[in-house]
Amino acid sequence: MSFLLGFHIAGYVLSLMVIAASGIAFCGSCIGCTIRYRYMLWKHKHKGIS
Numbered sequence: 001m002s003f004l005l006g007f008h009i010a011g012y013v014l015s016l017m018v019i020a021a022s023g024i025a026f027c028g029s030c031i032g033c034t035i036r037y038r039y040m041l042w043k044h045k046h047k048g049i050s
Contacts, residue, residue, distance in 0.1 A: 002011035024031070 002008070002014060
């Protein structure tokens with residue numbers, strides 16, 4: 001869409017972001033899963049301290 005509107009730099013930046021995200025997901029590392037895993041570890045660690 002950015003390329004059609006003439007915003008070439010924005011188009012390249014957005015394309016690189018999509019390529020990076022799909023590359024990370026293809027390697028098996030999900031950012032959401034990592035955050036949830038860290039949160040669950042933190043929650044378990046601090047469970048006894050209330």
